Amino acid sequence: MCNRELRDRYLAIRQFSETLLGPLQPEDCVVQSMPDVSPTRWHLAHTTWFFETFILKRYLSGYSPVDPSYEYLFNSYYNTVGEQFPRSRRGLLSRPTVREVCDYRQAVDERVVRLLDDPPQEIAEAAGVLEVGLHHEQQHQELMLTDIKHVFSCNPQNPAYRRGKPPHADSAPQLRFQRYDEGLQQIGHAGQGFAFDNELPKHRVFLESYQLADRLVTCGEFLEFIDDGGYKRPELWLSAGWAEVQSQGWQAPLYWQRQEGDWHQFTLNGLRPVVAAEPVCHVSYFEADAYARWAGVRLPTEAEWEITAVGEQIEGNFVESEALHPRPAGEDSGIRQLYGDVWEWTSSPYTAYPGYAATEGALGEYNGKFMCNQLVLRGGSCATSQSHIRPTYRNFFPPEARWQFTGIRLAK
Amino acid sequence: MCNRELRDRYLAIRQFSETLLGPLQPEDCVVQSMPDVSPTRWHLAHTTWFFETFILKRYLSGYSPVDPSYEYLFNSYYNTVGEQFPRSRRGLLSRPTVREVCDYRQAVDERVVRLLDDPPQEIAEAAGVLEVGLHHEQQHQELMLTDIKHVFSCNPQNPAYRRGKPPHADSAPQLRFQRYDEGLQQIGHAGQGFAFDNELPKHRVFLESYQLADRLVTCGEFLEFIDDGGYKRPELWLSAGWAEVQSQGWQAPLYWQRQEGDWHQFTLNGLRPVVAAEPVCHVSYFEADAYARWAGVRLPTEAEWEITAVGEQIEGNFVESEALHPRPAGEDSGIRQLYGDVWEWTSSPYTAYPGYAATEGALGEYNGKFMCNQLVLRGGSCATSQSHIRPTYRNFFPPEARWQFTGIRLAK
């Protein structure tokens, strides 16, 4: 990619963050509704800090920071860079304001563009880091949406991020399992193109024959699980999952609530009825696993998912479509809804691939140090950018997490 | 007070809340930095809810609420009125925005003025409730300041509410104890004038002879306590106080921090050096009690304070002076700094006076139900309005509270 293309791509992705900011009031950008959630202002500033820290400070000679306190305030978890303002206290900060954060963004963007227009010797290295920064920004764009959804859901007024129509679908097509043969396969990233270090190296795995559902589990199907006492039967749950059901009082996916007997769900478009044909969303790994056990099947491994997905078209309901909701499965045959609706829980704990080596330096903290007590999710959601996704992409969350757009694909 | 006077007073006090809002950004008005703190927006809306609930809904015929959801969102603790949005979650709400809250204020104010201009039959009763509402608003004006101070103190950037100069004072006058004789005395409110129900009835108490310090304890004196190991010597502390020192890691008053060997304190004017001659502020009852024990004396009872204060002029460094900081004692003789610098911890637990009866109805929840595990404070602080204070006024906080403008007067 030439510098000009890189600059345009940089500006476009940076601009998209501010597009997402559009519908929000300054007050909305302050709240941290739980420790996992970060305020919108923080996302906007942290992604900027990323470019300032890893690009400008390294490659722009004589660079002087926009505000020295930002190094501490907007460092997320890079111990190599320095101390961090505690994550759980991000919601206690009202300054810098939204406007000041936007000024920070502009100041950094100007300097990055200047750097690209007048590239230093290490431009190849810098371009690689910049690419990481852009994927990082896209990850935080998704988090801006999932986090503001959680924030708004705490308000009994049910504020909407945006007004839109719910998708219509009378029914989902019959679920079918596609069969795949056993064999020694290869998964992981190789070749050109961007990938995070956790997708490397490409390596051999032996897979028994397996079957994969041709679409996602729907809300209607999940309602059957609820109505069959799914949340009251410990035999369906992992032990840690059952503990969570009881301590948290789970009775349905996150954002579902009964109103006068009918199930509604809170969405970025406000509160609206649950639509049976839509993919179920905002379920934890525990719920996905319990559902699969109830259905007499199981969740796929990440290798099964990747081998299946590798030839398929990466298209779907990505965030650029402005739908911000997983779409019901269409009538086409084949494996559907692999990309762009919900992140699909796999049964694979998030671990290092054989031969994995973390990136050198601070960016080595990006992925590797989280390889514990998390599960891999695949596919990308309706809040993900299309240019951010690929078949080898490994997302990961702890088994109790529900505030991401996470759903269920079955295997057996 | 005639209706016109009441209207003017109403508008003036209501306006002062918005004056206090002046220096803040919308983002500042969202944060709840600990459960005791409420966001600025909440204070502005809750005081408005008070007039809407107890005046407009009762006395304005055909009144229709500005927004039905506000009844739940902005009810603080009146079970008689209905359910309340949980106090500890006030910081999770970003809506209504500051602007929407100001619109709410204006809508209610217009209707209250209309009511006063065209008074109903029960105007005498309504005027009494309105008077409670105005004192209530003044209490929340003080809380707006103490709460935003706490919010700003959580930000490593040390934002200032307002820029101002620290008071100058080379030294405090020598502390002297004034002596008062034993005798059967009367305390509590009687006669015209406003008072909360907890100041009633006037009643007899027998006091042994006592001595009261003629000024407040200074920062310089408190530094001697610190330097003498005050925070490390359990024998100086109540058992519960010592537990708090250890679990919270107290080493100085709230908002004090060492910078390169010198003590600084965070104020509404930003961070600045501790001034030896100023009254010590932001100490808990536990610290006040430990200081007194270290000094070989004790704290006064509320009866001792009231008997002493009853004839003194109510003047001082009240919030209208815009100082927002307790002033050093002047050189005049007599009992100084009784009013308008810091709330003075007394050794009296907050209990009902003999013959106390809570107000009928929802307003009976205002004071009486908090008569447990709190101590009485007297005098009013530099964040209090002068028209809000009187000798019989009983403020109360739990012994560990430090975020109010609280200080120490000694007795023996």
Added chain:
Amino acid sequence: MCNRELRDRYLAIRQFSETLLGPLQPEDCVVQSMPDVSPTRWHLAHTTWFFETFILKRYLSGYSPVDPSYEYLFNSYYNTVGEQFPRSRRGLLSRPTVREVCDYRQAVDERVVRLLDDPPQEIAEAAGVLEVGLHHEQQHQELMLTDIKHVFSCNPQNPAYRRGKPPHADSAPQLRFQRYDEGLQQIGHAGQGFAFDNELPKHRVFLESYQLADRLVTCGEFLEFIDDGGYKRPELWLSAGWAEVQSQGWQAPLYWQRQEGDWHQFTLNGLRPVVAAEPVCHVSYFEADAYARWAGVRLPTEAEWEITAVGEQIEGNFVESEALHPRPAGEDSGIRQLYGDVWEWTSSPYTAYPGYAATEGALGEYNGKFMCNQLVLRGGSCATSQSHIRPTYRNFFPPEARWQFTGIRLAK
């Protein structure tokens, strides 16, 4: 008291602790069922530590401790003596065993007797401390019973400390209020006889006229409160009490449980039906206060209680009677059940009397440092020793405590 009398009294009181140990198995003596509860072994050792620390180490020349580790293990809260093994971890210790603790007791007792038989010069001082130690032992005898009751109550097998018959009483006599005139009175201890420092000095208080109930509130009366929704009506409760009701799920006094529609209570004799005529027991201050408010009256102050009780006979259902349960009121007229049934909550926060001075030295930590967030109780319970009680005695517990034998007398 001559040394011989003192020796006999010492041995009798020490022996009574071991009498109370009688019905227990070694396993019973280990458990700490909540932080407030101490294991039986700990009580037996701590009271012994008291004599070793404050008598033997001070007055027996050349004394060498039985086991040096006991100084740390069995110090309760005397910072002046040294560090303490953390209170909340007492239940983690299995050693020293019951037998070893009894050996410790015997070793200390032998030396104390030797000291009394061959008294040192400071015998008068030592006798005073010994007297404190004996009252201290009697306090812990009561705690042994209240604590093992709590321990056993956690076991679904409902073990009994002792088998006994419940008291029979068809009904309680009609409750009547006795009237007392206003006046300047005196309360507090003076003269010979033993008293703790917190009962000093005798001092004047002015009392308005008051009325005191001639008997305790019964279980039958308290059931009416429950049946009238007492635990579901926030307007009856102090704010902190209502928070406790909700967070703890209180629906009845501690140890009450419904079995097939009927209320039972767990007692030291095992589980048995609630008897309507018995005094209600194991209620917190919050419940006592809410009951009084429901009944349209109030709780007495400690001064009202003491003035009333001072001339009455100190007799009742004390622990030596082996009843271990409050007795129903008899048919005699006058003020009944003042002593020996339940500790009676007063509305008086536990504070220093005017002129109070804590004992010098470590024993000054006995009472004074707890004067915060506690309420005074009067009268002594069926688990108290008769020789331990007097009209000026001030017991104190936090308002949420329920595991003591605490009940309700009304006033107005």
Added chain:
Amino acid sequence: MCNRELRDRYLAIRQFSETLLGPLQPEDCVVQSMPDVSPTRWHLAHTTWFFETFILKRYLSGYSPVDPSYEYLFNSYYNTVGEQFPRSRRGLLSRPTVREVCDYRQAVDERVVRLLDDPPQEIAEAAGVLEVGLHHEQQHQELMLTDIKHVFSCNPQNPAYRRGKPPHADSAPQLRFQRYDEGLQQIGHAGQGFAFDNELPKHRVFLESYQLADRLVTCGEFLEFIDDGGYKRPELWLSAGWAEVQSQGWQAPLYWQRQEGDWHQFTLNGLRPVVAAEPVCHVSYFEADAYARWAGVRLPTEAEWEITAVGEQIEGNFVESEALHPRPAGEDSGIRQLYGDVWEWTSSPYTAYPGYAATEGALGEYNGKFMCNQLVLRGGSCATSQSHIRPTYRNFFPPEARWQFTGIRLAK
């Protein structure tokens, strides 16, 4: 195995539990020093409950339970059987006493023997369940030791379970890595012999070539890690591990403490100096992983371990040797210390093997429901019975667990 052999084996294993009880006092058998620990009495009763519930109630016609309350009290986590007394409250029970539990054991043993002497029709099925019960008892024998070690470690008196001499070893042999080639391998249990359901089925895995250390990491080597700031360098730790280091204040393996500058460790023989040549023990997965990263290598996968171990002799320092401590590596060449010293952390999350199916019925809750947020450990420790171990055995604990005999073998 014929019934007589089975009976003898049953009696021998059951007897061994009581042998382990030998050195303990009744008081020792009550304490639960943390939620993971169970009181000795509970282990003795629960293993008996297992035989009563799954053998006697099913296969002994007309069986009447020894005590109906035990079904609830001693059910660990079998929801299929019924409700369970809460795990975290096991230490609140003092009854049944040790003696009563031993009576319970005897009563059940007599009936099991009677059943085996007069076998029912379903004897083959019953024998299978009995075999599970015996391995279950052996697991709890190990837990009795690890749990009492933790209990004793909470006592500042450092009680010893048994007095014994520490092993002598001047130095450990040079650590060497053995190399193994890549290839498609098989792991998991097949054929006769006992195995838990989680070892099934035998299945293919592809392994890259790997190297495995020929002995365990020693205390001396681990001290180098400590001295090199291992516990202070976040870059060495998984993110969740670093959080644990900070919140728990870890500075060394569990049970290590400095005394006058020298490292000591608390053992079942009491407190004694750390011996450099011994395998390091009582480290969490987080510490094992951080150590490996510091050493520039990694932990093995469970497949690597099993492929390596499958041909090796199962002999070592098992509990029957009475050493109760991992032994230093000997001078023989080859892979050493695979069995019977410490459980070896692998990097493999505990998940289902491909094709795994949980046992039908309540025993299906034995293993499968714990397949979340745990890591596999291999090899067996000095507290394990030799007859309990085999190459395919999969032990599992959460990554923060340290109270088991867990250590480190390196791979690369």
